[in-house]
Amino acid sequence: MPMADAPIVEARGLTKTFMVGHAGGVSPLHALDDVDFDVMAGETLGLVGESGSGKSTAGRILVGLIPATAGSVSLFGHCITGRDGSAALRAVRSRLQFVFQDPFAALNPRMRVGRSVAEPLEIAGKLSRRDRNDRVAELFELVGLPKGSTDRYPHEFSGGQRQRIVIARSLALNPDFIVCDEPVSALDVSMQAQIVNLLMDLQQRLGLTYLFIAHDLAVVRIISTRVAVLYAGSIVETAPKHDIYARPQHPYTKALLDAVPRPDPAFVRARAISGEVPSLLDPPPGCRFHPRCPLVMDRCRAEAPKLLSSGKDRQVACHLFEAAR
Numbered sequence: 001m002p003m004a005d006a007p008i009v010e011a012r013g014l015t016k017t018f019m020v021g022h023a024g025g026v027s028p029l030h031a032l033d034d035v036d037f038d039v040m041a042g043e044t045l046g047l048v049g050e051s052g053s054g055k056s057t058a059g060r061i062l063v064g065l066i067p068a069t070a071g072s073v074s075l076f077g078h079c080i081t082g083r084d085g086s087a088a089l090r091a092v093r094s095r096l097q098f099v100f101q102d103p104f105a106a107l108n109p110r111m112r113v114g115r116s117v118a119e120p121l122e123i124a125g126k127l128s129r130r131d132r133n134d135r136v137a138e139l140f141e142l143v144g145l146p147k148g149s150t151d152r153y154p155h156e157f158s159g160g161q162r163q164r165i166v167i168a169r170s171l172a173l174n175p176d177f178i179v180c181d182e183p184v185s186a187l188d189v190s191m192q193a194q195i196v197n198l199l200m201d202l203q204q205r206l207g208l209t210y211l212f213i214a215h216d217l218a219v220v221r222i223i224s225t226r227v228a229v230l231y232a233g234s235i236v237e238t239a240p241k242h243d244i245y246a247r248p249q250h251p252y253t254k255a256l257l258d259a260v261p262r263p264d265p266a267f268v269r270a271r272a273i274s275g276e277v278p279s280l281l282d283p284p285p286g287c288r289f290h291p292r293c294p295l296v297m298d299r300c301r302a303e304a305p306k307l308l309s310s311g312k313d314r315q316v317a318c319h320l321f322e323a324a325r
C-alpha cells in the first residue's frame, strides 16, 4: 500500500448551489458550503452525515460528474475546477471511478455482464477483443465472481454479486481513486461484510484510494482510515477513525454516535438526534447545527465556526474548541 502522506484529492472552499423550482419561483439550495478536505494516497476517507447533508454532491463533484459552484478541486495535482478544468479532467478521468449504491440500476439489464465490464475497455479502445476478454476474466476472478459467468445477465446474480460486477467494471481501467457512494447500503448485512472485505482487499492489492460515503457508522468504522462528518453542507469534524469513535469533539458527531444502535439489548433502540435537519433553502445563520445543539452559545447563532486544527490530524468547526486552541 502506498504511504498515506500525499493528498491525491484536495478540495478547497467547495460550494454547490442547486437552483430548485417551487410554487413561488426558483431558489438557491445550499447543498455544500465552503467545504475543505484532502484525501491522502492509499487511505479511505469515510464521509458520513444524515440524508441530505451533501455527501453524494461532494462525491460527484470530485469525479467531475457535476460542476462546483465555487471553490477548487485538485486531483493528482491537476485542478479540475479552474479555467482549464475540462482538459485537466480529461487527463485524469481514467484514474477516477464512481461506484453507486444500487448495482441493479448501474447495469444494463439486457447486456451480458461480461460485456458491461468490458465496456470501459472498449470505449478506451486500447485492447484487442481477445485481450479484452482476458482482462474481463481476470477482473471477474479479482472480485470473486464465478468463472465462466460472463455470459449471464444481471438478474441471474445476487445483489452482492451484482455489486461485484460493478466493482469489476470500475477496476477495468486501473483507477487510482474510487468514490464509493453507499456501495453496501442496498445489500443485506451478510453481503455488506463481504463487499466491505472485498473493497479492503482490493485496496491492499491494487493500492487504491477511496472516498467511502455512508450513513452507517458501523461500516465506516471498519473500512475508513479517517472520517469526515458533514452536517447540512458543512464539514463539522475530521479525524483519524480511532479518534473520532473514541473521542468525538463536535456535539453533532457525539449525537450521531449516540444515535447508533448498540449490540447491548438495553440500548437496542437508537436515540434519535432531537430537532430537524435545517432547510438548505434557508439555512440557519451562524453554525448550521446551532438550533439542535445542546451546548449552543450566543456566538453560535451569529457566527459560523471555521474548521480548525483541534489535535493531531484532527479538525473541528465549533466555537467551544476555539477557546481551548
Ligand SMILES: Nc1ncnc2c1ncn2[C@@H]1O[C@H](COP(=O)(O)OP(=O)(O)OP(=O)(O)O)[C@@H](O)[C@H]1O
Residues within 6 Å of the ligand: 018, 019, 020, 029, 031, 049, 050, 051, 052, 053, 054, 055, 056, 057, 058, 215, 280
Ligand atoms: N440535482 C439536484 N438538484 C437539486 N437539488 C439537489 C440535486 N442533487 C442534490 N440536491 C439536494 O442537495 C442536498 C444534498 O443532497 P445529496 O444527495 O448530496 O445528499 P446525501 O448526503 O448524499 O443524502 P443521502 O444520504 O440521502 O444520499 C439535498 O437537499 C438534495 O435534495
Ligand SMILES: [Mg+2]
Residues within 6 Å of the ligand: 055, 056, 057, 181
Ligand atoms: Mg447520497
